[in-house]
Amino acid sequence: MGEKGRSLTVDPSVPRWVCQNCRHSLCIVGADSYADKFFNDFSRSGMQGSSMHGVNSVLASKMDNSFVVLPKQRPQAQGVPPRPRGGAGNASQTGKAMDESFVVVYKSESSVDGGGAQSPSPDGGPNGPLQPNNSGFHSTITLLKRAFEIATTQTQVEQPLCLECMKVLSDKLDKEVEDVNRDITAYESCLKRLEGETREVLSDADFLKEKLKIEEEERKLEAAIAEMEKQNAEVTAELKELDLKSGRFKELEERYWHELNTFQFQLISNQEERDAILAKIEVSQAHLELLKRTNVLNDAFPIWHDGEFGTINNFRLGRLPKIPVEWDEINAAWGQACLLLHTMCQYFRPKFQYRIKILPMGSYPRIMDSNNNTYELFGPVNLFWSTRYDKAMTLFLTCLKDFAEFANSKDQENNIPPEKCFKLPYKIENDKVENYSITQSFNKQENWTKALKYTLCNLKWALYWFVGNTNFQSLSALVSSHSEVPGVSSLYTRRGTDTKLEFRNSSPP
Secondary structure, three states, X not given: OOOOOOOOOOOOOOOOEEOOOOOOEXXXXXXXHHHHHHHHOHHHHOOOOOOOOOHHHHHXXXXXXXXXXXXXXXXXXXXOOOOOOOOHHHHHHHOOOOXXXXXXXXXXXXXXXXXXXXXOOOOOOOOOOOOOOOOOHHHHHHHHHHHHXXXXXXXXXXXXXXXXXXXXXXXXXXXXXXXXXHHHHHHHHHHHHHHHXXXXXXXXXXXXXXXXXXXXXXXXXXXXXXHHHHHHHHHHHHHHHHHHHHHHHHHHHHHHHHHHHHHHHHHHHHHHHHHHHHHHHHHHHHHHHHHHOOOHHHHHOXXXXXOOEEEEOOEEEOOOOXXXXXXHHHHHHHHHHHHHHHHHHHHOOOOOOOOOEEEOOOOOOXXXXXXXXXXXXXXXXXXXXXXXXXXXXXXXXXXXXXXXXHHHHHHHHOOOOHHHOOXXXXXXXXXXXXXXXXXXXXXXXHHHHHHHHHHHHHHHHHHHHXXXXXXXXXXXXXXXXXXXXXXXXXXXXXXXXXXXXXXXXXXXX
16 A cells, blocks of 8 residues: 555556545555565465465465565656645654555454455456466456455454554554553452452351341332332322323413414404594594584674675675665675574574564565565665665564574573673664664665674674574584583673674774
């Protein structure tokens, strides 16, 4: 077998072997010459005689030791690359170089009995004559294979091995031998110590006592063992029972977790559904609050002022010398005022004695008195002689006053304090509103316009009371029960006062 750091002649006819430990390739040289010498020199194989009986007789002969000797390495031939091996530069660390590499094979039964594996002869037959000068490829491979098989069988280590691995294996075996030798020495010292100790021989009586004592201890130990076995059986039975209970608890726990997951899923679904419903309720409540705050009549009949004119639905009511308002606009304003007052009076029938009836007919409203006489409340009319027009406006004021008195009686029925009961901001007396006559005949346009403005203010005040006491708008935004009705009246009082101040502030001094 090859060695590191040396120049080796590589035999191309021999296949490359691999070290069975480090798996590095091995380069074996000198096998051909050794085979020729082995088959030609009978003294090296320990055989006597002039003829050869084949490779089987050579290798199966009785030998004390068999050597596969590889001669000393010659310088590497020029042009032959060195054998590849890791760590070639550290060949000096592997110990001193060996002049010859060899595998020592000890005698085995297979070699003594001659029943080992037979190497085929170069002729192809097991008993064919072997030519002494046969140094061919077959004899070389056969020799190496047989040598490695014998080495593997004797050393219990896969062969071939490289020198490094062989050195490591040798060191390991040396260490094991040292350990065994130490054990042998320790055993021998113990044996000598035991042989040197004096032995006391017991008498028969002492022997019997020791025997009885040991038997007693044995019985106690057997009883203890029996008791322990009994306890062990009980513990085993209890353990089995606990295992069964544990299995049932695991089933219950698994079922519990399944039910919990199902419940949580249902809970989350219900919570999501509840949140959706609450969101819808919140939106509906917001919409409801918006509707509650919606004043239908106030939105339908917005009463305000435009300078010196009172307006309803942006229609001016009245005329001034400098601002001659068209009669169509005045008629439309009267139509809106009549429709509003008629709606409020009609709602409280039959409790409200609707003696003077208002007939809203768009821009051509009419007023009917208690005698069923009808008066037109639209123009144009003669500014100096307009008796029917004046009568219609006076009847409108009378109807508005009657509604205000009805509202005051309703507040008294609801136990509202007298100072908070409904009353008009501008006093109505016959055909006058706050001492301003509503008639047009022989009256100044400024006074007539101001009387109409105060009339619209009283009508707006009546509208506030009507909205707070009817289902045209719920009382939740203003009042939730009859106990809060005084607050409603005070609200109307405040609103009426503000409206009165606004109308007065807009009037000329």
